[in-house]
Amino acid sequence: MTTTPYSAQFFPAGFVPTEEQRKIQTSQSRTSLVIANAGAAKTTTLALRIGEALTRGLAPEDILALTFTDEARQVMQARLVEVGIAYNTAKRINVQTVEEFAQRVLSKIEDGKPEVLHSTREQQSYALTALDGVGESNPQFADALDIRTHNTAVSQFLDNLLKLKAMMRLSSDDNIDPEYTAQSLNIPLTDYLWAVEYEKQRVDVFGFVDARGFFDATYDLACLLRSAPDAPDLLPAYKLVVCDELHDINEASFCIIQALTRIGTTYFVGVGDKDQVIYSHLGADESFLQYRIAASFPDCVSFPLTMTYRHGPHLAYAMEAFKRKPVDSNLPLRTEVHELHYASASGVCGPEVIKAIHQWKQDGKPLDHCCILLRDGHQSIEIENALMSAGVQYRTLTMKSYLLREEILFLRGMIAIALDDFHHVASPATREAIVEALATFAEVPLTPQELREAKTTIAKEPSSLKHFFDGQIQRVGSVAARTRIADAVAYLRGLSVDTLAHGALEKVCELVDMDKLAKRLYVHPYEASVVTKSVSGFITTARNSGKTLREFSEWIGAAEAFAGARPGKNAVLMDCIVNVKGKEFDHVILPFLDAGEFPNPLRKLGEEENLFYVAATRAKSRLSLIYSAEPALRSGFIAQLQLASVQKRADTALRRNLSAPVKTVGHRDLKVAYANRDVVKAMGAQWDKTRKVWYVPSHLDPEPFRNWFADQ
Structure with a gap:
């Protein structure tokens, strides 16, 4: 399906959107699915689409912007203002996580107020109470049950409970074979039966909800939407729904988005990158981006966002080779890809990490712009010891010190x-x-x-x-x-x-x-x-x-x-890769790129590729890859980057980017006092009702308006 493009009416502040962005901004399709690369300004593009809708007369209250994390929600709110939408207007737009949205919907239709299990500790206590009933409720599985109450067992149970809910695979139906379901999901039978008991305790047979922990609101609303034919009528109606980071979508959240878009004439725009699906253990699946969304919405039109704004051509083309998909960059920036080797006999990676850090420091760069990303937590032992030995202060972000x-x-x-x-x-x-x-x-x-x-x-x-x-x-x-x-x-x-x-x-x-x-x-x-x-x-x-x-x-x-110790500002950062999706760093160091380490042989290769892709694309100006000097011991991911092959093409692209004329915004914003509004209007200035500013249209000479230039 194709649509006839029409001219944009919303002009963002300070930059000119690409042609790819303009097509998304002005799409007339009921459902627009944007397949984006890492660093491709996904959130900014959604903000452009919202700005266009506002400019064309849509009320802010008729727009819902969904994210999957609170951090992403905050970024979305900030991006709306950054593209030029007036603060007071942006504040009226509903920007929520899927979980927050579900909580608000349920609070309006439920009589009671469930206990909120704010912390993992509270959920653990609740889970242990439920565990007492597992054996009594399942005497036929008495010999197969493995009842353990230590914290590690409870934590693993809570992870499996979340997986079951995210995939909508939890059922107390007597016709469901729990052994088959548990085996198909690679979950212990005890945990599956425990999850069923947990839900019986949390939600009684009449649907009264006793408590809610993390993700429970999303799950409860999805269950309600699936079980009650008139349930979609309980949802608020929006005319435009946008969703960021669609690669994190799971069955429960997809159920909610489906219901939202089937109310009236709702338009939907979703953005995701199938190569950033790394949460399959939480129900995320690339099938949503590849075919399920398109299959659910017959009028769905796909748009690409291939241009990255995070790093230059040298890393962009390496990622293109690695993922076998179009990636480009117009940035006049040489993103260096450094390769450091350690002797295969020693297998000691720490000194090379220190070398990369010292080089960064010698280049006059701040250490707190440098982040060491690890495949697994155990790898931090050698790295932390090396940092301590070298006297390099470091700070772990979300992971714990070893x-x-x-x-x-x-x-x-x-x-x-x-x-x-x-x-x-x-x-x-x-x-x-x-x-x-x-x-x-x-x-x-x-x-x-x-x-x-x-x-x-x-x-x-x-x-x-x-x-x-x-x-x-x-x-x-x-x-x-x-x-x-x-x-x-x-x-x-x-x-x-x-x-x-x-x-x-x-x-x-x-x-x-x-x-x-x-x-x-x-x-x-x-x-x-x-x-x-x-x-x-x-x-x-x-x-x-x-x-x-x-x-x-x-x-x-x-x-x-x-x-x-409380780290000073100049401390190196460190984290596991799985924790940094959505973040970026000037310098990323990836150690232990060896066979048997990364990709991890106990994980699916496709998801390991995605994890490496996420790690490498966090880098803005430098990526340091550290691996064995012995080719046979290196990770296969190194060869997939084709660093030597893309060098010449990247050099040419960088020269092109450096010599390209700087694109200027076609209009000039003005700062006009209330008393002068009629003056500038008579001269041809126009009022942007979305951004709440006067501006000089591109076809007029801006010189007569010099006294009112906003940027002087």
Whole structure:
């Protein structure tokens, strides 16, 4: 289907939209699906479409802008003003996350007010209450149930609960085979039955909702829309609905968007990048962008956004080769792609990361514009140690320092037991976290109340740690688990403080059978493998230090103080790739680009490609790729970039961009006092009712209006 383009009436402030953007801005299609590249000004383009609708007379209250995260919502609100929509007008536009929208709709149609489970801790408590009924409700599965109450098990359950709701695959229908459903979704049967019980507790048979946690409003509204024929009538009507970051869409949110667009003559514009689908574990699926939206809306017209505004041609063309799709950049910017190698025999990546950081600093660039992105959390051990050794201050964004990872806290707790000394852990919060990790990895079945009391007691009085296992080991349900942890504690208590730390830690891991323990605690093989690698990396740190147990304990305390110190402005950033979608950094460093690391063999290759694409496209002016000097050991992603092949073409494009004349805005904004409005109007100036400014149209000579130029 094609549409006849017509002239734009909304002219944004300070820039000239591309032809691709203009087509989207002025599209007359009821449904417009925009397939965009990373950094292609997706949110700005949606703001242009909203500006056009306002200029053509649509009331702000008739427009709904949806996002999937609160951060994206804030960006959308800011972008509306940045393109020139008057602040008071932009404020009247409904900009909401899908979850927030669902909450507002439900609040108007429900009699009661559900309890809000604000935190994960509140959801965990609610989940444990539901767990009590799983066995009683499912006696036919008694032999297959694996009931565990430690925090790791509950956290994994909450993740699986979210997945089931996002995919709309949760059902208490007796005709549904729970074993088949759980197996098809790679979810433990216990977690599936637990989820059913959780929902029975949360929503009774009459539909009364007792509580809502994260995503529950989206799920509840989607269920309502599917179950009640007249449910769409309960939704507010909008004439224009736009949705950003459509690659994060899942079945539940898609159900809501479908219902919204079927009310009256609603127009819909959605923007997404199928190559940024990295949340499949939360129900995100590229099928929505590839065919499901088009199949659901017969009048759907697709538009491309190929031009990136984040980085220059050298990285743009590498991404084009990597993803086998058109990508271009008109930026007069050389985005450097640096390749750094480390000797395959050493396998040590840290020094190359430090080298990349030092080069950035020598080039006069601020360190807080540099971000190290990791495939997995365990990789931070070597990098953090290298940064500390080099005295480079760093700040983790959303990930935790490796010193605070659950498995490392367990080992730190075991060292404290060996030394009968918990005082080197200065932070009470860390002491509490260590107690929790000890209970989890020792498989001590504490109730939530008992765990809270133990954490509080030991945080206040570190010396009480020595009584922790003496008082709790006999309560372990499994004889085998009781024997393993008892042997490990007895071994540690028999050591001299001069024992080398790495040897002691290796023996502890052997006694508790760490590999099998990780697989029991972390159901998914990928997560268990990350824990195993993390433990191995920590032991390597101890071995490389050559320190005794006491010396290593003191070093850990100093390391935590360094990592936890309030960072100055000039601190390097660090995070896992999965946490930075939507963000950008001047310099991105990607270490450990080796076979077996990235792509991770335990994950789907397609999603691993998307994850690498997200990571590389966060870079604006420099991307540093760090991998083995041995070609056979490198990640296959390096060759896919075809860096040498695209070099000449990128150089030509950069020269083109540098020599291209700067596009000027076709109109000139004026700053006109109220008393002079009739004067400039008589001279030919026009009033932009959307941006609330007078401007000189492009066909007029702006010189007579010089006294009113807004930018002087």
